[in-house]
Amino acid sequence: MNEMTTIARQTTLKDWETDQEVRWCPGCGDYAILKAVQRTMPEIGTAPENTVFISGIGCSSRFPYYMETYGFHTIHGRAPAFATGLKLANPGLDIWIVTGDGDGLSIGGNHTMHLIRRNLDCQIMLFNNEIYGLTKGQYSPTSRVGTSSPSTPYGSVDRPAQPAAFALGAGARFVARGFDVSKKLPDVLKAAHAHKGAAFIEIFQNCIVYNKDVFEDFAAPKGAEDRQLWLENGEPMLFAKGTKGIALDSEELHLKVVDIVDGDWQSAGVIVHDVTNRSVAHMLVEMRFGEFPMALGVLYDDPRPTFEADVWRQNKAASEGKKADLQSLLRKGQTWTVTEGGPEL
């Protein structure tokens, strides 16, 4: 088996930039995400040569070309499968998957589901811009009902997928959300990296050409306090400068927004965020924006044994005490010897 490589090294942002010209549209949210990742990597402390970015096809999937690491720009929707083979071949590598709403939830939805179910140790950054950008603006599986696009001139009629809910439903042990220009994105990325296992991060990303400002209702700096709920483990779910919070309606068994009087969130029943509470995580990913603020940050984080570690453990256990002598394997089973005088048992 290949050598496990675990090298940590001091680096700066510059060490993670390639000499390639970045080719996204001016003003694309991808630029901000790229910078956030390049800024985060030195803080994480892994070595560039030990890091691999794997992508599928789409605007977001050009990402690996701009990271001074190992990189594999693969085929549409299949990045998780390449990552699985690579991680099984060399579990010591730090693998980041870059995908989009079309790549990861439409053509590659199956692979995303199985990667998460198996819990391969990697980070999955799903850039959700609710549109197909590279193919010039068709509606995507996350587009809202009524999205007008070249393929839906009268508006889309199908209901959108919810990436975080999909991931949790597939068995994810880590689900987080952030958005392109958010200052808190590096913290989300660091938490994802610190999680051992498949870490799913939905990153809302502004497609300036085909779906401009579709997330402005919650991402705009003005009024962000009222529209963003940044979750912190062990902290009460408060927003709007502490004047509102999220509580459980114990009669109806769903979440509700409650007003906080004089900072007394306890008596208002505001939930203290516990990243290991799967039931609450299910409610958080389903929280509809508008009626609720957008839940951001680490929604769920409760690690379990990882796929590649279990595979290696089993391979080792099954090999224990066995000699890998191929010549004797070839002779295994019922054999017979032919001599000049004929066969013998």
Next chain:
Amino acid sequence: MSQVRKIQRQTDKMATAVEDRAPSPEGGRQSPLSDAVVVRFAGDSGDGMQLTGGQFTLSSALAGNDFATFPDFPAEIRAPQGTLFGVSAFQINFGSSAIETAGDAPDVLVAMNPAALKTNVPQLKQGGLIIADEGEFNDRNLAKAKYDTNPLDDGSLAKWQLLKLNISQLTMDAVKPFGLGNKEALRCKNMWTLGLSLWMFDRDRQPLIDWLEAKFAKDPNLAAANVAALNAGHAYGETAELAGPLKQHHVDPAPVAPGLYRTLTGAEGIALGLVAGAQLAKLPMFFGGYPITPASAILHHLSRLKEYDVTTFQAEDEIAAICSAIGASYGGSLGVTSSSGPGIALKGEAMGLAIMTELPLVIVNSQRGGPSTGLPTKTEQSDLYQAVYGRNGDAPMPVIAARSPGDAFECAIEAVRIAVQYMTPVMLLTDGYIANAAEPWAVPDLTTYEAFPAEFLTEVPEGGFKPYGRDEKLARPWVKPGTPGLLHRIGGIEKEVDTGHINYEASNHQAMTDIRKAKVEGVKVPDQVVELGAEGGRLAVVGWGSTFGPIHQAVRRKRAEGADVSHIHIRHIWPLPANLGELLKSYDKVIVPEMNTGQLKTVLRDQYLVDARPLNKVSGQPFTIAEIEAAIEGALA
């Protein structure tokens, strides 16, 4: 005793055994292979016919016979009982001369029910022996098999010898002391039948008794019942005073080269060959697969070989199977994936990526009847176009085809060698017939194989690191992620010559397309040899894959009659051997028998402008020797 004398003695004996055999329909010619016997076991898919056949095969091997087998079973796991489409059959051809096919027409047909009789009796040789379980020939089963009257009684089987036995009842009687339920007791029928068959051909029961005891070790009572059924069948043959057709035959051992032998199926040959190839390349193997008939057996074999540095991964689909294998190759393992036609179609885009990123990969295609789902359990060779041409863009890939289970071992090693040395995906073609069939295999000495250790680039070479720089074979360097100083990005977008950066320029795409083509065309493959016959002459019969047996036997027979005909069998489908064009042009005529509508024929015509004539069969069954003999006669007429 000399081999020649041994065969002579054997031939004399068999001549007696077949004395009451009627002349064959094609002009009264006796089969020149009268030292071989073809037995076909046919029954319901729940009757254990594959198991019976498999154990009979083993006993043939232990008796020193050469043999070839042909398992022929329905796609349904448990088709409705007694139906025509639920019939499962296993044919074995064994004897004391070199056996290369499962035999054209059976000498003996064991029919466990009316449906098995109806679907298999047309192939039985005239004068051949039918052993039928009359206990199963009741009104219900006769109706299911669409018989108006009972064929065992109405004289319709007059041109064959018929032996009616109530095998069901005899089995029930034999296993009575063991207190099995009715259903379980009847399950022992196949062992009773096997016991009778072993007596007929003078075979040792002990290895099978050992096998039964091991198989049912957890249930000694069931083991004892099965052994009792086996012994009862054997005893029946020995003691029944049947003046009729039931005679004991003894088939002498085949004259084969001394050495250690075992039985080998094609799936085993592929699995072991891949492991051997990975060892010769000094690489860990990663196998990504997805269940599909008839390719799954390769995944099953490899998943038990973890101590050989083999990691197997059952992926969520065919696409993930190949993509994970490419991911592992990227990481420095030998990536392997395997499937059958429909699954190979799904893998097409990923093959293109492996060609573009120039990573080693072995893709095994166990071909089956197509298109679409087609005939999953039947054999065909109709994926040659798919292998050679079946990708978007100009996407050249080496293609190798195995001719037999033993050859599959060699071909798998060859596929690994080419993949690693040339940094390219390689397609290895086998088919359902090879995958399932068993043959005796002289266990090779691995020390005689030359190693071809994979080389990884580990530091910046003189002149700087070029991810798409090339060696004399036009192969690019293989760099494992994790290597300091050699960081680079690869992908499916057109690469710039040398640097591997994204490049859309016209001249660069022309240059890279030319390089990819030249690299694959430059793969060194051995010159084509003539299997049988002369270089040049009146007629060449050119085959590939599992048609080897019938072509070889047909050419041998015709040559024995004085015909000027040669057999050429192509292993390297792409690139073709360098001398093949000149070789084909040295014959007046070329015929190409294939289990498709003429795919290799098209390639040969395209490459060499030779007038290759097709001989095609797509019935889901292998060619018979007689069919190829007739084509040779036609071509030489």
